[in-house]
Amino acid sequence: RSGEMAKLTQLLDNDACRAYATYATIVLLKMMLMSLITAYFRITRKAFANPEDTASFGKGESAKKYLRTDPDVERVRRGHLNDLENIVPFLGIGLLYALSGPELSTALLHFRIFAGARIVHTLAYLLPLPQPGRGLSWAVGYAVTISMAYKVLKTTLYL
Amino acid sequence: RSGEMAKLTQLLDNDACRAYATYATIVLLKMMLMSLITAYFRITRKAFANPEDTASFGKGESAKKYLRTDPDVERVRRGHLNDLENIVPFLGIGLLYALSGPELSTALLHFRIFAGARIVHTLAYLLPLPQPGRGLSWAVGYAVTISMAYKVLKTTLYL
Amino acid sequence: RSGEMAKLTQLLDNDACRAYATYATIVLLKMMLMSLITAYFRITRKAFANPEDTASFGKGESAKKYLRTDPDVERVRRGHLNDLENIVPFLGIGLLYALSGPELSTALLHFRIFAGARIVHTLAYLLPLPQPGRGLSWAVGYAVTISMAYKVLKTTLYL
Numbered sequence: 213r214s215g216e217m218a219k220l221t222q223l224l225d226n227d228a229c230r231a232y233a234t235y236a237t238i239v240l241l242k243m244m245l246m247s248l249i250t251a252y253f254r255i256t257r258k259a260f261a262n263p264e265d266t267a268s269f270g271k272g273e274s275a276k277k278y279l280r281t282d283p284d285v286e287r288v289r290r291g292h293l294n295d296l297e298n299i300v301p302f303l304g305i306g307l308l309y310a311l312s313g314p315e316l317s318t319a320l321l322h323f324r325i326f327a328g329a330r331i332v333h334t335l336a337y338l339l340p341l342p343q344p345g346r347g348l349s350w351a352v353g354y355a356v357t358i359s360m361a362y363k364v365l366k367t368t369l370y371l
Numbered sequence: 372r373s374g375e376m377a378k379l380t381q382l383l384d385n386d387a388c389r390a391y392a393t394y395a396t397i398v399l400l401k402m403m404l405m406s407l408i409t410a411y412f413r414i415t416r417k418a419f420a421n422p423e424d425t426a427s428f429g430k431g432e433s434a435k436k437y438l439r440t441d442p443d444v445e446r447v448r449r450g451h452l453n454d455l456e457n458i459v460p461f462l463g464i465g466l467l468y469a470l471s472g473p474e475l476s477t478a479l480l481h482f483r484i485f486a487g488a489r490i491v492h493t494l495a496y497l498l499p500l501p502q503p504g505r506g507l508s509w510a511v512g513y514a515v516t517i518s519m520a521y522k523v524l525k526t527t528l529y530l
Numbered sequence: 531r532s533g534e535m536a537k538l539t540q541l542l543d544n545d546a547c548r549a550y551a552t553y554a555t556i557v558l559l560k561m562m563l564m565s566l567i568t569a570y571f572r573i574t575r576k577a578f579a580n581p582e583d584t585a586s587f588g589k590g591e592s593a594k595k596y597l598r599t600d601p602d603v604e605r606v607r608r609g610h611l612n613d614l615e616n617i618v619p620f621l622g623i624g625l626l627y628a629l630s631g632p633e634l635s636t637a638l639l640h641f642r643i644f645a646g647a648r649i650v651h652t653l654a655y656l657l658p659l660p661q662p663g664r665g666l667s668w669a670v671g672y673a674v675t676i677s678m679a680y681k682v683l684k685t686t687l688y689l
Contacts, residue, residue, distance in 0.1 A: 216670050223649060224629050224630055224631075224685060224686050225556060227688060230686045230687075230688040231688045233626045233630075233657070233682055233685075233686040233688075234682075234683065234686050235431075235627075235688055236623075236626065237622075237623055237626065237679050237683055239501060239684050240618070240619040240622050240623055240679070241619075241620075241676075241679055243615075243619065244615075244616075244619050244672065244675065246615075247615060247616075247668075247672070249551055261604075261608060262605070262608070262658065262664075264659075264660055264661050264664070265592045265663065267660065268661070270620050273396075278402050285373045286419070286420075290420060290421070292615065293452075293611075296455055296614055296615065296618065297402075297403075297406060297451065297455065298403075298406075299618070300399070300400065300402075300455065300458070300462070301399040301400075301403050302442065303462075303618070303621075303622045304395050304396075304462045305396055305399055308383070308392045308395065309395065311383050311392075312383055312392075313383075323664075334639075338674075340421065340423050341423075342423055342426065343423050343424055343426060343427070346421075346423070350406075354406070357403065358400075358403075361399070361400055364392055364393075364396050364500050365393065365396055367383065367392075368383050368392040368393050368396075369389075369393055370386060370389040370392075370393045371390075371392045371393060375538050378545050381544075401662045421538055426632070446580070449579060452611075453663075454563075455614055456561075456565060457565075457615065458563075459558070459561075459614065459617070459618060460558040460559075461623070462560050462621075463554050463555075463558050463621045464554075464555055464558055467542070467554065467555065467596065470551075471542055484565075488550075500579065500582075501582055501585065502582050502583055502585060502586070505580075505582070509565075511668075513562065513565070516562065517559075517562075519637065520555050520558070520559055523551055523552075523555050524552065526542060526551075527542050527548045527551040527555075528548075528552055529545060529548040529549045529550050529551075529552045530552060
């Protein structure tokens, strides 16, 4: 079986696929960071969604008051959902794009701009930056994904 | 390295994988459309979630009134979340299914029905169509994904 | 083309990739189950989000009262969203990890712990179990994904 294992490892020897693996992992780690930031704000703002999460603050009414929404928590949660909505298309379309035999330099350009745009988007959401900072960073990542989708469909179209 | 590149391109020469690439890209583009529709309703209904998004409508209390939920915006957002909940399983299970060596005609049947069902689901959500239109379109996409998962587990089971 | 088909099937002959296919499918099916549980609670608690979903309960005001949130429905929905937030990174990073040539026993350990942690997380959310049951199961799945991401970046880093 070591022959097949070698063949597979070759998949990640392809430079465009290696670049995809690197940037896909980076944007996923960035998205995972949103969970920690949400937890941080839930604990510091004392704003929880589940009764069992407030049990350590006491029983009954005294704990119940921490079952509430907080603007900072909601802001991080919106950023997290926006990540899901945009990073899921990047993951799927980006993988197919990397497999469609793009020029390495073109592929790197797509991946770098997307990752940069999503990091700026998160900063714009959390600081927050005035608009159109967040809107523009969102649009850049969106346009990069559309560009990769166009290449995938041009290469693979099979309806 | 061009040898490996060729080998990879062969992955997308396989017809079932090409069909997967095409339909996965189509349903992801459809999902991405939900972001634009949400933005359209947020702007036309003047219903925003972030204070910085309302800054162009003036300062203080005059802008604050646009920080609100709107039934049309919330409807699109539910459709978008439902897409995430259903298209993510299709992406993962569909890729593994395409790699598991299905009959091409069977694979095409799965991918076409899933993509059609999700497009009908979106129309049913946005128009909206009376029930059980939306429920049925959801169930059809769900059943197609279960059918592919069964084939994947039958082919690969390794616990 | 049967030669290429054979080559592809070899991808799923690799044991680490077969194990990934099995566990990715299992956690996605578990996530899909959340849709059915949400539907179950919406129907039994009579708590719906769309006016067209309540049409069978009568017209006008008599149906309108079922357009409401219910704590049990919201709890399942939070569990479903938490699945999306954590299973999407596992899908992407886990695939790249399986392709990066890990030891089979190490890969199985990662996949089994992740799948187990997410099943415990769902039970902890739905029963619910007292904290830190849910928090710990979340953290275990999170740590497994970080560990795989480290291996992927070490193997593929291409910025």
